[in-house]
Amino acid sequence: MQKEIRASFNQSFSEVKYQEFLADLNNATQGSLEFRVAETPVFVPKSLKDKLISTCESIIDVIAGDDFKAKTDKAIPTEQNVPNENEHTSFLAIDFAVCQDDQGEFVPQLIELQGFPSLFGFQYLLSETFQKHYNIPDDYDFLFNDFDRKSYIDAFKKLVVSDEQLENVIILEIYPEKQKTRVDFEVTEKLIGVKAVCLTKIIKEGRKLFYINDGVKTPIHRIYNRLIFDDLTNFPDLRTAFSLTDDVDVEWIGHPNWFFRISKYTMPFLNNPYIPECRFLSDYTGKFPENLSDYVLKPLFSFAGTGVKINVSESDLTTITDPENYILQKKVKYEPVIQTTDGSAVKCEIRMLYIWQKDEARPILLSNLARLSRGEMIGVRFNKDFDWVGGSVCFMER
Incomplete structure (x- = not known):
């Protein structure tokens, strides 16, 4: 989207360099990536960045309002209502299509939002690997609000771990070793020391939860939740000692109820020029x-x-x-805005990633994620056999 930077990147691009970049990503994990990573990062000019942030803040005004819980109580299915909901979400992800207005200016249009964590670990690794293999301008960054790589990790760890001992905090998933996003669990463990544990491995005794950690039965005090109810429908015969709806003595980081509250259900309550x-x-x-x-x-x-x-x-x-x-x-009309090396252009979706510390009044913008597409819709199954598509990261003009 920045013509000069895009032209410079494309001119220096080669398939050999891209394969070396992918090999480096794969070498940083225990197994190969299960999803496609695009050939390029996204370079976002300050004018578009400012529109993205101001629109996000208008959304947060609604979510942080005193009446938001009352407005969204019906969003939570009765049979999936989890006890011990906290005062606000721990995570916020806001998805925008990149479009153009009548004057040809780049503008965002809201697609979806979710009160659920995204790839906070993998995006750290992905941005770092792009910076290692490609020439990223110094005045462009994937972080916001004066975060650097150390403070990024510190803030993420403060949210997930807080004052607990690492062994008493887990990432909760269903068969995490089989998930396409397992690379994110691996990177997260390296960054903040928290391990992924399968729902089937959780031990429940009364209101207490435990797991086996290096052969030792260990209490669980905090759950960094990466499991959604939709995933459980893929395993209709699953038998577990712990159900998400059980009333137990744990603190949820990413409480399941917020997945429903901050979702498509929220969109009719929003009003902004960049929200359809x-x-x-x-x-x-x-x-x-x-x-x-x-x-x-x-x-x-x-x-x-x-x-x-x-x-x-x-x-x-x-x-x-x-x-x-x-x-x-x-x-929303996605505009093909990212020029490729063959003269064509691809569509782009940008996800703004927020964390919300327990005692803060509002969430804070931490990082971002991008997805490139040639298909009718964004997503893996709509972009099979294409190049210059897949997951990426934005470097935004400071």
């Missing part, structure tokens, strides 16, 4: 927008794009029996 029109389907009293081709239908309770309908007809809407569980959102 969005309403609950149940809010329409029989009269839908005439230009339905300009809208996308999304189920509230789905993950990774499942159930999203891009080409919407009125019959699609009238046959839905639970309209309160759907949103109708104005479509």
Whole structure:
């Protein structure tokens, strides 16, 4: 998006250099990456960065409001309501499409948001590896708010570990060694010392939880949660001693309820020039927008794009029996803004990554994630067999 920097990067790019970059990423982990990493980082000019941040702050105004919990109580499915919810989310991830306005200026458009952790560990490694293999301008950074690499780790560790002993804090997942994002667990353990533990390995005794750590039965006091209920539906016959909805003596870092509260459910409450029109389907009293081709239908309770309908007809809407569980959102036009070495351009989505310390009034912007796409939608299954697509990181102009 910065023409001079993009031209310089593309001119110096080679497939050999890219393969060396990937090899370095793979060598930093125990196994090869399970998802595609793009050939390039994203260079974001300050004008777009400022728009991204100001839009995020307007969203945070809503989330930090005194009435937000009351507004979003219905977002949590009754059978998935987890006890001991904390006062606010520990994490906030806000996704934007990069678009262009009528004047040709780069502008963000909100796609989704979630009160759930993203790849805080892997993005640290990815940005570091890009900086090692490519010439990244000194006045561009992947961090915000005067964080450097040391203070990044310190802030992340303070949030997850706090004053606990490392052995009493775990990352919770289901079969973490099989997850495509397992590289993030490996990097996180290296950065802050917290291990990933499978839900099936948790021992429950009354209100207490334990796991076996190097052969020793060890109490769990804090859970850095990376497990969502949708993942558990893939294992209908799973039997565990501990269920997420059990009332136990642990502190959640990334409480499961916030995954539902801060989600597509939040979007109808937001208002900003860079947030597309969005309403609950149940809010329409029989009269839908005439230009339905300009809208996308999304189920509230789905993950990774499942159930999203891009080409919407009125019959699609009238046959839905639970309209309160759907949103109708104005479509966003992703603009191919990143030039590749073959003269084509690819689309870009930017995720702004926030952490929210326990006693702070608001979350703070820490890092970012980017995804590049040639397909109709962002995501691995829509970008198979393409190059210059996949996960990346933004370096934004200071």
